[in-house]
Amino acid sequence: MALRIHSFFHQQSATLCYLVSCESTKQCLLIDAPADFDMPSGELSFITANEIISYIKTEQLTLQWLLETHAHADHITAASYIKQQLHDTHPCKLGTGEGITQVQQHFSQLYNLDMPCNGEPFDALFADKAQFQLGDYTVDVIATPGHTPDSVCFHIDGNVFVGDTFFMPDSGTARCDFPGGSAGELYDSLQRILAFPDDTVLWMCHDYQPDGRPLANKTTVKEQREQNIHLKGDKQSFITTREGRDATLAVPKLLHSSIQLNIRAGQYPSKTDTQQHYLAIPLTVLL
Template identity: 85%
Template sequence: MALRIHSFFHQQSATLCYLVWCEHSKHCLLIDAPADFDMPSGELSFSTANEIIAYIKQHKLSLQWLLETHAHADHITASSYIKQQLQHAHPCKLGTGEGIVHVQAHFSKLYNIDMPCNGEPFEQLFADKAQFQLGEFTVDVIATPGHTPDSVCYHINGNVFVGDTFFMPDSGTARCDFPGGSAAELYDSLQRILSLPDDTVLWMCHDYQPDGRALAYKTTVKEQREQNEHLKGDKQSFIAIRESRDATLAVPKLLHPSIQLNIRAGQYPLKSDDKQHYLAIPLTVLL
């Protein structure tokens, strides 16, 4: 029995997406699949998603789950697109953390979106410590709020897909200044991950390659505990470091389109009377 993991790197958003499968059953899941978006033109495309689809077909895998670690603010999810493309051959379901209902409630008001805030169109909302099967393997869901209230990690056979919690040790941890974010909650979430065995492999959702170093996408609990630059002190020290850094960070470039689509699992807004899809950008007017 073997678990296989293949990563895809999305250069535009520095996002790492993971295809994970049980070698015996060929059942697979996909975590944090990105779409491509050009802000000046409003062009949405799917080159990375199509690469993933081709890989699934080439290796004769059966896609069971399209999972999100949270509603991302820096890239648009391709989950609904992939589900649509594979729906006739694959029984895949959309899944995310149950906190998505709070994220939907907040941002549907901000963007004036008429939508149910009950988790739809996600088909499975995972509570903390939920479990499900991937072939011969059990997947454990770990709720990790702090970056966002809906953040979860997926623990599979000694591997944790950490979403926006940890970055590589030289990059620290994820920001906590989004609505519902909390540096104190993130610290507690990080400690849950650090309580796992030392050799547990942690798979990053992003790598920004500081100082131009080579791409890195996995580390271990032991390495994070010993080397993470934001975790060299106690909880109060972490909160101070995290909140101070967050105060200097710019708004993600794709914040508005990403959130509006991602709270709907990547489904497009309804077309207007002129048969066109539109997204909103709230104005902050400084006089």
């Protein structure tokens, strides 16, 4: 029995996507798959997603799950596209944290979207400590709110896919200034991850390569505990550091585009009478 982890790096958004497979059963799951989006032209494409699909077919894997660690604000998910492309041979399920309903409620109002806020179209909404099987392995779900209310991590056989909680130690942790975010909650969530054994491998969702260093996508609990630049003090120190840092950060460039699609697992808005899909941008007028 062996667990295999293959990563794909999406340069446009500095996103790392993971295909995790059980070698004995050939069953696999995919975490945080990105689509390609050009904001100025409005062109949505699936170059990275098609590479992943090709890899799954070449390796003769059976995709069981398409998982999202949360509704991302920096890239558009390719989950629904991949599900549709593989539907005939891989009837996989979409899964995310149960907090997605709270995120749907907030952003459907912000963007004036006519949509259900019950978690659709996700097939599974995971509560904290939920479990499911991937071949011979058990996948444990860890609710990690703070960055967003719906954030979850996935633990599989000594590996934790941390979403936007930790970054590499030299980059610290994720921002907490999105709706429903909380630096205090993120600190508590980080402590849950740090409670795992020292040699537990933490797989990053993003790496922004500070100071031009080579790409890095994994670290350990021990390294995060000893080296993370945002975890040098107590909880209040972290909150002060995190909130101070967040106050200086710009709005993600793809925020409005990403959120409107990602709260629907990447499904498009309904076409208008002109047979065109549209996204909305709330206008803030400064006088």
